[in-house]
Amino acid sequence: MLPPLTAHAxxxxxxxxxxxxxxxxxxxxxxRLVAQALQGRGLRVVTTxxxxxxxxxxxxxxxLLHGEHVAPRAEALLFAADRAHHAATVVRPALAAGAxxxxxxxxxSSVAYQGAARGLAHAEVRQLSLWATExxxxxxxxxxxxxxxxxxxxxxxxxxxxxxESLDFHERVRAGFLALAEADPxxxxxxxxxxxxxxxxxxxxxxxxxxxxxxxxxxxxAS
Ligand SMILES: Nc1ncnc2c1ncn2[C@@H]1O[C@H](COP(=O)(O)OP(=O)(O)OP(=O)(O)O)[C@@H](O)[C@H]1O
Ligand SMILES: [Mg+2]
Numbered sequence: 001m002l003p004p005l006t007a008h009a010x011x012x013x014x015x016x017x018x019x020x021x022x023x024x025x026x027x028x029x030x031x032r033l034v035a036q037a038l039q040g041r042g043l044r045v046v047t048t049x050x051x052x053x054x055x056x057x058x059x060x061x062x063x064l065l066h067g068e069h070v071a072p073r074a075e076a077l078l079f080a081a082d083r084a085h086h087a088a089t090v091v092r093p094a095l096a097a098g099a100x101x102x103x104x105x106x107x108x109s110s111v112a113y114q115g116a117a118r119g120l121a122h123a124e125v126r127q128l129s130l131w132a133t134e135x136x137x138x139x140x141x142x143x144x145x146x147x148x149x150x151x152x153x154x155x156x157x158x159x160x161x162x163x164x165e166s167l168d169f170h171e172r173v174r175a176g177f178l179a180l181a182e183a184d185p186x187x188x189x190x191x192x193x194x195x196x197x198x199x200x201x202x203x204x205x206x207x208x209x210x211x212x213x214x215x216x217x218x219x220x221x222a223s
Pocket of ligand 1: 027
């Protein structure tokens with residue numbers, strides 16, 4: 001199990017929330033519902049995703065998810081390359097401007113997929129991500145937890161390269177996310193992803209509540 005990232009503080013401005021979980025866990029649904037709720041309260045919100053939150057990232061996403069076999073270390077580097085560009089050109093500028101950034105997948109997906117599921121060393125995969133982003137860590141990581149078989153049943157569209165992996169692979173992904181959350185409970189919110197979407201979004205908002213007043217004040221001061 002990896003130790004908590006005690007040496008890495010979340011950004012001083014803005015609010016950075018990562019939504020993590022297996023394929024079909026409900027990450028995009030939650031990012032959307034939480035964005036709507038926060039925007040309804042007048043907050044500036046940037047919703048983005050990895051891989052593919054930038055033009056460069058869209059090209060990397062295509063290679064990673066819709067191309068041919070990619071060797072595990074190349075896969076890890078491509079995800080890290082996407083993250084480096086995304087952090088530098090989208091996430092950090094938005095946070096510096098005081099925005100709430102809701103990111104559909106982030107660093108923990110690399111540890112869960114390339115570490116826990118593919119078998120690369122977890123600490124190296126996480127270090128690669130920290131190097132890529134110059135130490136960017138979320139204020140809160142929401143893990144949407146669902147068993148692999150239920151998640152498959154939810155996924156409607158044609159499966160991508162990673163979704164085509166075995167149930168066993170996806171159970172290792174799930175265990176990878178849960179291990180990260182267990183090691184650092186203060187920075188995680190683990191939710192049973194079979195609960196109704198609106199209830200889940202309420203739980204995320206409740207977890208963010210203590211920080212929202214400061215974010216709103218910063219945004220008010222900046223506008
Ligand atoms: N809490 C929930 N309960 C039941 N169904 C849900 C829930 N959340 C999302 N869904 C449904 O499950 C499917 C997958 O949801 P969503 O696209 O949000 O997952 P995802 O984690 O973003 O998936 P992917 O990894 O493929 O991007 C969608 O059809 C969505 O409507
Ligand atoms: Mg999604």
